[in-house]
Amino acid sequence: MLSLILLASLAGSFGALIRAGVASNLNGRFPLGTFVINITGSFGIGLLSALYLGAVISEQWYFILGAGLLGGMTTFSTWALEGLSLFEDKERMRSISYLLGTLVLAYIAALVGHMIMRGLVSS
DSSP: OHHHHHHHHHHHHHHHHHHHHHHHBBBBSBHHHHHHHHHHHHHHHHHHHHHHHSSSOOOOHHHOOOIIIIIOOHHHHHHHHHHHHHTTTHHHHHHHHHHHHHHHHHHHHHHHHHHHHHHHHHO
């Protein structure tokens, strides 16, 4: 069990490095980096869930990659803070479009990722 937690922690560290790299290169007036990370992370968890449910990957790998890598990579706490910052800066429409756009597209990305992988696994 301890080795599983250590592997998930290592994967989470790698995910956090990915997030930091993308955010530092894409964030500007609109937090595009966080937006992209949350959407791609949601797509990734959709893919992983289908692999796990299709018995292609083990529960351990699902935990390492899902909770570890993708958990470390995605960041809805930063999403909330960036949305609040836009709102406080009188960027009301940007704030609303960022917050709602992330929620809607993250859901769609998870759904599409899941459907794609379920289709591949069941083939």
